Amino acid sequence: MSSILNAPYFHDEAAAYEYVEAHLWPNGPVCPHCGNCDSVRIGRLTGKSTRIGLRKCYDCRKPFTVKVGTIFEDSHAPMRYWLQAIYLMCSSKKGVSTRQLQRTLGVGLKTAWFMGHRIRHAMV
Ligand SMILES: [Zn+2]
Structure with a gap:
């Protein structure tokens, strides 16, 4: 038996993107x-210097990632930390405070606040 916390999408950035893309784009990428x-x-x-998950639409010629139009948009935090934060907040009965996210993920207070705010918003 293996802990859910060992899942690759919590540790590997490319795997994290694949996980999110598979859920948001079940039938393949959609240009936002x-x-x-x-x-x-x-x-x-x-x-070589391209961001992970970057696509280009040949119809409108604009680049995009799976983050556009989602709670992950405009965030510089790695996707794997987002997935960790979502897991923590969804698996906790009493909710998770900004301070606790900051300590557990090892991110800055501002990042923790931003993530917590977005995730709570998404869960409403
Ligand atoms: Zn397009």
Whole structure:
């Protein structure tokens, strides 16, 4: 038996993106700018300095990731920390405070507050 906390998406950034993409894009990537969901018309950008999960829509020519239009948008925190925070908050009966998120994830207070706020908002 293996602990849920050993799941790769809690530790590996690429696996974290794959996990979120599989849930938000069950039928393949969808362009948040123009709604294009033709997999042939969406490419994966794979330069050395390219951010993980970056795609490009060949219809509207705009780049995007799975974070656009979600609670993860405009966050610089790694996706794996987001998944850890969501797991903590969903598995805790009494909720998780900003301070506790900060201590457990080892992120800054501002980041912890931002994540907690967004996740609570998403759970409403
Ligand atoms: Zn597009």
